[in-house]
Amino acid sequence: MATATATTSSAVPATAFLRRQGANGGANRSLRWARNQHQRWSPRRSGAAVITAKFDLKPPPYPQDALEPHMSQNTMSFHWGKHHRAYVDNLNKQIVGTELQGKSLEDVMIRTYNKGDLLPPFNNAAQVWNHDFFWDSMKPGGGGKPSGELLKAIERDFGSFEKFSEEFRSAAATQFGSGWAWLVYTVNPRPSDGKELLVLKTPNAVNPLVLGYTALLTIDVWEHAYYLDYQNRRPDYISIFMEKLVSWDAVSAKLEVAKSRVA
Amino acid sequence: MALRTIVSRKTLAALGSGLRAEARLAASRGLVTFSLPDLPYDYGALEPAISAEIMQLHHQKHHQTYVTNYNKALEQLEDAMAKGDALAVVKLQSAIKFNGGGHINHSIFWKNLSPIREGGGEPPKGSLGWAIDTDLGSMEALVQRMNAEGAALQGSGWVWLGLDKDFKKLVVETTANQDPLVTKGANLVPLIGIDVWEHAYYLQYKNVKPDYLKNIWKVINWKYASEVYEKECH
Numbered sequence: 001m002a003t004a005t006a007t008t009s010s011a012v013p014a015t016a017f018l019r020r021q022g023a024n025g026g027a028n029r030s031l032r033w034a035r036n037q038h039q040r041w042s043p044r045r046s047g048a049a050v051i052t053a054k055f056d057l058k059p060p061p062y063p064q065d066a067l068e069p070h071m072s073q074n075t076m077s078f079h080w081g082k083h084h085r086a087y088v089d090n091l092n093k094q095i096v097g098t099e100l101q102g103k104s105l106e107d108v109m110i111r112t113y114n115k116g117d118l119l120p121p122f123n124n125a126a127q128v129w130n131h132d133f134f135w136d137s138m139k140p141g142g143g144g145k146p147s148g149e150l151l152k153a154i155e156r157d158f159g160s161f162e163k164f165s166e167e168f169r170s171a172a173a174t175q176f177g178s179g180w181a182w183l184v185y186t187v188n189p190r191p192s193d194g195k196e197l198l199v200l201k202t203p204n205a206v207n208p209l210v211l212g213y214t215a216l217l218t219i220d221v222w223e224h225a226y227y228l229d230y231q232n233r234r235p236d237y238i239s240i241f242m243e244k245l246v247s248w249d250a251v252s253a254k255l256e257v258a259k260s261r262v263a
Numbered sequence: 264m265a266l267r268t269i270v271s272r273k274t275l276a277a278l279g280s281g282l283r284a285e286a287r288l289a290a291s292r293g294l295v296t297f298s299l300p301d302l303p304y305d306y307g308a309l310e311p312a313i314s315a316e317i318m319q320l321h322h323q324k325h326h327q328t329y330v331t332n333y334n335k336a337l338e339q340l341e342d343a344m345a346k347g348d349a350l351a352v353v354k355l356q357s358a359i360k361f362n363g364g365g366h367i368n369h370s371i372f373w374k375n376l377s378p379i380r381e382g383g384g385e386p387p388k389g390s391l392g393w394a395i396d397t398d399l400g401s402m403e404a405l406v407q408r409m410n411a412e413g414a415a416l417q418g419s420g421w422v423w424l425g426l427d428k429d430f431k432k433l434v435v436e437t438t439a440n441q442d443p444l445v446t447k448g449a450n451l452v453p454l455i456g457i458d459v460w461e462h463a464y465y466l467q468y469k470n471v472k473p474d475y476l477k478n479i480w481k482v483i484n485w486k487y488a489s490e491v492y493e494k495e496c497h
Contacts, residue, residue, distance in 0.1 A: 078469050078470055082469065082470040083470055086470070123417045176357075176361050176440055176441075177418055177419035177420075177439070177440040177441075177460075178418035178419045178461075179418075203418065204417055204418035205417070205418075222418075222461065223419070223460065223461035223462050223465060224461050224465060224470065227461060227462060227465045227466065228465070228466070228469075231320055231324070231466070232320060232324040232325055232328070232462065
C-alpha cells in the first residue's frame with residue numbers, strides 16, 4: 001500500500017503513488033458551465049452520464065442573490081465563484097494521477113488530514129467540503145428557531161436555545177484568525193456530561209468530520225466570508241447569520257440522518 | 264485631502280488621550296498599557312497600492328482592537344498573578360499572544376510602508392542591499408520568494424524578511440495568525456513584514472492575493488529596514 005508522502009511543493013510525484021485512475025480525459029462539464037454566470041449559478045444539465053474522476057464545484061441550493069441583503073450577491077460571487085471554485089480546481093490539480101484520485105471527498109479529506117500531520121491536499125479538500133456544507137447551512141428567509149426533535153435536543157444539551165445561540169456566537173466570534181464554528185452531533189455522548197450536541201470551533205480548514213464528529217451546522221469566519229458586507233464587524237455578521245440565514249430545516253435533516261445511523 | 268488629515272489626526276488624538284488616561288490609571292497600579300501608534304502618513308498616502316479605505320479600517324479598527332484587547336488581557340493577567348491563580352495565567356497566554364502579537368506586528372507594518380514621494384519602493388542602498396544579494400540572490404529573488412510564500416500561506420498570517428542576528432544572515436519566514444517573528448527563532452529580528460490576513464487587502468484586491476503582494480512592494484519602506492539592519496549589524 002502506498003503511503004502518501006508529505007511534500008512542500010504542489011506537484012506530487014507520480015512515483016510516490018501506486019496506480020493511475022482511469023479518468024475521463026475531457027473537461028468536466030459542470031465546471032465549464034459554471035464559468036460564465038452572473039445572476040444565477042449554472043445548474044448542471046442532465047444528460048449522458050459522464051464518468052469523471054474530478055470534483056465538481058456544486059452550486060448552492062438557491063440563486064446567487066437569494067440571501068440579500070444579509071449576504072450580498074457580490075459576496076456570493078466572490079466567495080462561491082472565486083474562493084470555493086479555486087479550492088475545487090486546485091484540489092483536482094493536486095490529486096490527478098495520484099492514489100487520491102477517484103476517492104470520495106470525505107476519504108481524501110480524512111487521508112490528507114493524516115491524524116493532524118496535514119498533507120498538502122488537505123486544505124483544498126476540506127475547504128471544498130466545508131463550503132458545500134456552509135451553503136447548505138443557509139437558506140433565503142432563514143433564521144428563527146428550530147423546532148421538533150432538534151429543538152428538544154438543543155434544550156436538553158444546552159439548557160435553552162438562547163444558551164446554545166450564545167455559545168455558538170461566542171465560538172464564532174473568538175475563533176482567532178481564519179476558521180469555522182460548528183454545531184456537531186457526537187455518536188458517543190461526552191463522558192463528562194452526557195451531551196450529544198456540542199459547539200466546536202476549528203482553525204483554517206479543519207472540520208468536525210476529521211475530528212470524529214458529525215457536523216450539523218457551520219458558519220464560515222474566514223474574513224473573506226464577511227469582509228465585503230461587514231468589514232471588521234464579525235459579531236454583526238454572526239448575528240445576522242443566526243437571525244436571518246440559518247437553515248434549521250437542513251440542520252434537523254442532518255440530525256435525523258445522524259441518529260438513524262446510530263439506531 | 265487636508266480636511267481628512269485633520270479629522271483623522273483629531274480622531275487619533277482623541278483615541279490617544281483616552282488611552283493615555285487609562286494608561287495613567289493603570290500605571291498608578293504599576294501596569295504599563297499600550298496605545299495605538301499614529302501613522303506617519305495619511306490614510307490615502309499609499310494609494311493606489313493600498314487604498315485609503317483599507318488603511319483606515321486596518322489602523323482604526325483592526326489594530327485598535329488588538330491594542331484594546333491586549334490591554335484587557337494584561338490587566339487580567341496582573342490580577343491572576345496577584346491572586347496566584349496559575350491556571351488563569353496559563354489560560355490568558357493565547358489572548359496575550361494573539362493581541363500582543365497583533366499590536367507588535369502592526370506597529371512594525373506601518374513603519375514598513377511609506378508613500379512613494381517619501382521614498383516608498385526605493386530599493387535599499389548600503390549594507391542591506393548588499394546583504395540581500397549575498398544571502399538571497401537578488402532583490403528580484405527576494406520579492407519572488409516572499410510573494411510565493413505569502414501566496415501559499417493558508418489561513419491568516421505574515422510573511423517576513425528577517426535578520427538572524429546570531430549568524431548575521433537574512434531569512435524569509437512566515438508566521439501564522441499574529442505570531443511575531445520571534446516565535447520562529449529567538450534570534451530573528453523583523454526587517455519587513457507583510458500582512459497577508461484577508462483584511463489587509465480584501466476590499467481592494469478581493470481573492471487575488473498575488474496582486475496585493477505584487478503591488479505592496481511599490482510602497483515598502485526600505486529606509487526603515489536598512490536602519491534596523493544597520494543597528495543590528497554595525
